[in-house]
Amino acid sequence: MLANLGRLLSLGVLSFFQALAQQPSLRRYLMTERPLNRLCIAIDTIHPARDSARVWWWQPGDRGCLNRSTGPSVFPVVDAQVVTHAGGREISVRFKLQLHAPAGEAAFENISLIWAGDTVRAVPSGTRVAILRHPDLQIPPSP
Numbered sequence: 001m002l003a004n005l006g007r008l009l010s011l012g013v014l015s016f017f018q019a020l021a022q023q024p025s026l027r028r029y030l031m032t033e034r035p036l037n038r039l040c041i042a043i044d045t046i047h048p049a050r051d052s053a054r055v056w057w058w059q060p061g062d063r064g065c066l067n068r069s070t071g072p073s074v075f076p077v078v079d080a081q082v083v084t085h086a087g088g089r090e091i092s093v094r095f096k097l098q099l100h101a102p103a104g105e106a107a108f109e110n111i112s113l114i115w116a117g118d119t120v121r122a123v124p125s126g127t128r129v130a131i132l133r134h135p136d137l138q139i140p141p142s143p
Contacts, residue, residue, distance in 0.1 A: 027133035027134055027135045028045055028046055028134075028135060028136070029044060029135070030042065030115060030120075030131050030132070030133060030134075031065055031132050031134050032065050032120050032129050032130075032131065033129055033130040033132050034060070034065060034129045035059070035065060036120060036122045037111055037122055038059065039057045039058070039097070040058050040059070040068070040139075041056070041057050041111075042056045042057075042074065042134065042137060043056075043093060043115065054080075054082060055077040055080040055095065056074040056075060056077060057074065057097070058070050058071075058074045058075060058139060061142030062142045062143070063142070065132070066132075067141060067142050068139050068142065069141070069142050073139070074137050074139055077095045077097075078095075079096070080094065080095040081094040081095065086116075089116065090114060090115065091114075091115040092112070092114050092115075093111075093112070094111065094112045096108040096109070096110055096111070097109045097111055112124070117131075118130060118131050119131060
């Protein structure tokens with residue numbers, strides 16, 4: 001009887017976690033639907049303020065940010081500043097993107113974004129794009 005109870009409990013726990021995995025609201029990564037500052041950007045919602053390794057970028061493909069024209073995969077941002085505000089309902093992300101610039105021109109572009117609600121806003125331009133939730137960072141390349 002205990003063995004049957006154990007099997008029932010394990011099936012119940014397994015079903016519970018399978019149901020959780022299918023919930024769209026529990027998708028781990030927030031990403032821009034369209035490029036901002038010519039970039040697609042994703043952040044990790046599990047621990048967004050722990051360290052800069054929680055931010056990634058890629059250049060959009062022919063389907064916007066749903067695929068990429070750069071690779072071999074998405075690129076981690078180095079030395080990003082990630083801060084949560086308003087009880088976690090707003091996340092600000094800042095980083096410097098290294099550019100392939102000719103001598104004498106700026107070698108970095110400052111990127112500053114506010115993630116709040118269902119949009120991402122670029123600072124200081126105010127340009128907004130929708131946020132998508134994604135279960136992973138497996139962004140396919142453009143064909």
